[in-house]
Amino acid sequence: MTTQKVYVNARFLTQKLTGVQRFAIEISIILHEMLGDAVIFLAPDETIEKANFPRTIPVLKIGRNKGHIWEQIDLPLYLRKQKKPLLINLCNAAPVLYANKLSTIHDIAFLKYPGTYSKSFLMLYRFMIPRIIASSEHTFTVSEFSKEEMMRYYAKELLGKDISVIYNAVDDEFKSVVDHDLQSTPYLVAVSSLNERKNLHAVLESFVNLGDEFNDTHLYIIGDLKSDSFKTLNFDRYKANPRIKFLGRVNDASLIRYYSNAKAFIYPSLYEGFGIPPLEAQKCGCPVIVSNVSSLPEVFQESALYCDPYSIASLKNAIEEILTNHDRRNILIEKGYKNVQRFSWPSSGEKVIEVLKKYL
Structure with missing residues (x-):
């Protein structure tokens, strides 16, 4: 050139x-x-x-x-x-x-x-x-x-x-990988940090408010929850919940496994310039729940289930919808695969x- x-x-x-x-x-x-x-x-x-x-x-x-x-x-x-x-x-x-x-x-x-x-x-x-x-x-x-x-x-x-x-x-290494051990326990997954705009509190609070019929479902939180750059959130009371696991930072191979075998990926961020994690999840065949604000509607269009990130009830309802409506979940998986191809x-x-x- x-x-x-x-x-x-x-x-x-x-x-x-x-x-x-x-x-x-x-x-x-x-x-x-x-x-x-x-x-x-x-x-x-x-x-x-x-x-x-x-x-x-x-x-x-x-x-x-x-x-x-x-x-x-x-x-x-x-x-x-x-x-x-x-x-x-x-x-x-x-x-x-x-x-x-x-x-x-x-x-x-x-x-x-x-x-x-x-x-x-x-x-x-x-x-x-x-x-x-x-x-x-x-x-x-x-x-x-x-x-x-x-x-x-x-x-x-x-x-x-x-x-x-x-x-x-999203890198080509992100693709669906079956892990029967992970699949033995139904779970939701979220990637977050202590940055308040990531809205980790909403993820945790909506999960603990799920109906009793979802008591066998677990929640895995991935991400660095120790940072000098951001103000910390008080989430100690959630650590006592045996169905919530804080996994910390994981390598890409582990991240792909967690995406691939989850019932849904949750991302109720208050503000994103783009939003890479939900796109990674879609490429691994995981349906995603994202907030209806900032760049996320632009990036995910009709391939995601949307929630109001300021409403615990809205996120809770979205989670329950994806856990109970299997047809909707399968449609979101297919739309997710197509959406990823745009980038x-x-x-x-x-x-x-x-x-x-x-x-x-």
Whole structure:
């Protein structure tokens, strides 16, 4: 396509793997496949442990600092020595004082739900995000919903600039896997954190209020429930319930097993830029219950059972519906498989490259 070098801010390779980092990794893989040696990945001189980032992709370690200091000082200094090439940022952050860049902002949850973040996190993001958007040639985000939110809250910074939607997708490793041991106990599964907008309280409260006829059904909670970034929720009283299991973080192989053999996946989030976990569940043949707010209706259309995330009764009714109406459940499984096909990493990567071409 071009002999010009394109650089990728690969600081995400030193961070804990969440949906944001997974997006960055998958788009990076497509960029490398399609651009080859024309794309160069830059990272801090830290230990890089990402099992799902191919070792065949070279990563150039530069600078002396780490974290945000590396991103704001070392990275732009290095790029200026390379005659200010185009820099692609895929992970909610970018060097503010470097102009020749494309940046990705996944959502603005920190503005909509500030109470769920630490003061230091809020101060940093409130300072950085508008400046990143204003100083970028082009901004990516992950849904039409997030695009509209950003255009509303950052109209001044986006004036005269373009913003494109690049959807998330799900890895091919996510597929239905039968596990008879797991199937021996009917269960619901949820992926959550202590971030209040994930609405874990609603999941737990709706479950304990299910009718007596569902006493053989269990609830498995997957996710990191220890975080310095978010305010904690008091869920100790649920730990005493023998039908509720808090499994913590699990690897993808285990996650796939839990998705594949569950009666339903529950995701009553109050705010999502996209919502990857329900899409993963759908690819594993699990029907999903999601909230009817933010980006979720856009992403899941008619393939999910919707609930009002602010109503325990609404979520409880949705769970009971999916546990008792087998025809409805089977229809949701089939619609889920079709819905997942709307999203792919190659398609999203190609859209990034289409934009990239305009700035070379």
